[in-house]
Amino acid sequence: MKKVDVAIIGAGLAGIFAAYELVVQRPDLEVLLLEQGEPIRSRNCPILQGKVGMCIHCKTCAVMRGFGGAGAFSDGKFNLTTEFGGWLTDYLDSKTVLSLIYDVDAINQKFGATGKWFSTETPEGEAIRKRALACDIHLLDARCKHLGTENNREILMKLYDWLNDHVELSCNTTVSTIIPMKAGQAVSRLNGVEPDCYRLETSKGDVECDILIAAPGRAGAEWFSNACRKLKLPLINNQVDLGVRVELPALVFKDITDAMYEAKLKYMTRGYKDIVRTFCMNPYGYVVTENTDGIMTVNGHSYNDPNLRSENTNFALLVSNRFTEPFNEPYRYGKHIASLSNMLGGGVMMQRLGDLRDGRRTNAHRMSKSFVKPTLDATPGDLSLVLPKRHLDNIIEMLEVLDRLAPGTANSDTLLYGVEVKFYSARLELTNEFETGLRNFFAIGDGAGITRGLSQAGASGxxxxRAILKRLNGGE
Ligand SMILES: Cc1cc2nc3c(=O)[nH]c(=O)nc-3n(C[C@H](O)[C@H](O)[C@H](O)COP(=O)(O)OP(=O)(O)OC[C@H]3O[C@@H](n4cnc5c(N)ncnc54)[C@H](O)[C@@H]3O)c2cc1C
Known part of the structure; x- marks a missing residue:
């Protein structure tokens, strides 16, 4: 059986940055990075390649899985803030989290990331904040670094090559079982025996490691939750965010996106007192489909190269849901709503705001007259048959308020794509070093339910x- 010092499950940003730090500080360590999906250069989705229109349920989804993780096809927006992108401040003070986020940025820059970032802390940002407040909208403070879809992939390729030379990188390898061991016997957390190593059953044979880091991301969240339940490690349920992606002429948000690239705006609706927020703003970008376990949802991205830009800006409008007893499966709820749009639209559905307000379906004829030309070939339809009334009311109210901040937002031709869903994994009980209830078993990133963005995922890694290095160097 293969034996290593540290095994890491998942080569998304969390796993990549953990592996990087371990071998930079201790080149003598044997680190094994196990990834279910393909190496970065072999990741190909038949939909993104234009070969098929619908998900054909590849054995391993190349969009969510593979070296680089869920962010590999994204435009690499790294938010240099603790205000959003995860919950690391529940474990560490804000200063420490921010410093980790800047360390992630510094490493990215070594691999080719730009040094330029956008900020809300400028005179233009202040003016936009003031205008937003006048509409009861709150602009969150942030610095945002936009790598661009093409550069994001380039950087991941360089990280791949570097790690390939310094750790054992095993792609196309699925970990199926985690077994805590003591003196050659499997042990459970409940019998009070601390394991002295972990055995992993993988699709390429068993592996033993002294220290285990699980970084399975959202793609591996269901598997990881089940694995933790079997190990009697307590889990807390997280939320689900549900909404639409909005697409409109880039000119409508130009002064905002020119000043800060992306504005994170929050609003409490008057009707339901729910928080609606803008998310993932893509100036001159493209709306794309995303495959979540075979269900087509919507997302967006934008290129850095001006020659590759569209004429539209897109962003998500999301409403957060946290369920109370007896229901405790927000993931299933989100998937169910998303599957309704797939059922009716054969994939992602698109509707003009004017048609939604008028209570009628958008059809091909109405779309042909639209001044806003969609960047995604979605099915014109009726989102009121898909989204719950509460969500629709919240979204329409937010669009109307946003119209005061950025006139033109609530035009009849504004396009709404549905549905956009952000799933969060159930959260594990962790120490402030991200160690689980089992000694030397750490859990990080989106899969541990403690992050939901690239910067914080990398920071958790x-x-x-660093906690592991301290322990190995006799610090604990
Ligand atoms: C389309 C898209 C665009 C995004 N854009 C942005 C953005 O611009 N900015 C931002 O901040 N965030 C963005 N995000 C979110 C961001 O990608 C995630 O927050 C981040 O990737 C989380 O990193 P992670 O390492 O925790 O998990 P992931 O990146 O999901 O990586 C986990 C890896 O673990 C592997 N794995 C899972 N289970 C197993 C197993 N049993 N055995 C072996 N391997 C396993 C998976 O294959 C996967 O590659 C985007 C997400 C998507 C889907």
Whole structure:
């Protein structure tokens, strides 16, 4: 059986940055990075390649899985803030989290990331904040670094090549079982025996490691939750965010996106007192489909190269749901709503705001007259048959308020694509070093339910690696 010092499950940003830090500080360590999906250069989705229109349920989904993780096909927006993108401040003070986020950025820059970032802390940002407040909208403070879809992939390729030379990188390898061991016997957390190593059953044979880091992301969240339940590690349920992607002429948000690239705006609706927020703003970008376990949802991205830009800006409008007893499966709820749009539209559905307000379906004829030309070939339809009334009311109210901040937002031709869903994994009980209830078993990133963005995922990897290094160097 293969034996290593540290095994890491998942080569998304969390796993990548953990592996990087471990071997930079201790080149003598044997680190094994196990990834279910393909190496970065072999990741191909038949939909993104234009070969098929619908998900054909590949054995391993190349969009969500593979070296680089869920962010590999994204435009690499790294938010240099603790205000959003995860919950690391529940474990560490804000200063420490921010410093980790800047360390992630510094490493990215070594691999080719731009040094330029956008900020809300400028005179233009202040003016926009003031205008937003006048509409009861709150602009969150942030610095945002936009790598661009093409550069994001380039950087991941360089990270892949570097890690390939310094750790054992095993792609196309699925971990199926985690077994805590003591003196050659499997042990459970409940019998009070601390394991002295972990055995992993993988699709390429068993592996033993002294220290285990699980970084399975959202793609591996269901598997990881089940694995943790079997190990009697307590889990807390997280939320689900549900909404639409809005697409409109880039000119409508130009002064905002020119000043800060992306504006994170929050609003409490008057009707339901729910928080609606803008998310993932893509100036001159494209709306794309995303495959979540075979269900087509919507997302967006934008290129850095001006020659590759569209004429539209897109962003998500999301409403957060946290369920109380007896229901405790927000993931299933989100998937169910998304599957309704797939059932009616054969995939992602699109509707003009004017048609939604008028209570009628958008059809091909109405779309042909639209001044806004969609960047995604979605099915014209009726989102009121898909989204719950509460969500629709919240979204329409937010669009009307946004119209005061950015006139033109609530035009009849504004396009709404549905549905956009952000799933969050159930959260594990962790120490402030991200160690689970089992000694030397750490859990990081989106899969542990503690992050929901690239910067914090990478930061969680760095932090766990540093805690492990301290322990290995006799610090604990
Ligand atoms: C389309 C899209 C665009 C995005 N854009 C942005 C953005 O611009 N900015 C931002 O901040 N965030 C963005 N995000 C979110 C961001 O990608 C995630 O927050 C981040 O990737 C989380 O990193 P992670 O390492 O925790 O998990 P992931 O990146 O999901 O990586 C986990 C990896 O673990 C592997 N894995 C899972 N289970 C197993 C197993 N049993 N055995 C072996 N391997 C396993 C998976 O294959 C996967 O590659 C985007 C997400 C998507 C889907």
């Amino acid at each position: 760095l932090h766990a690696a």
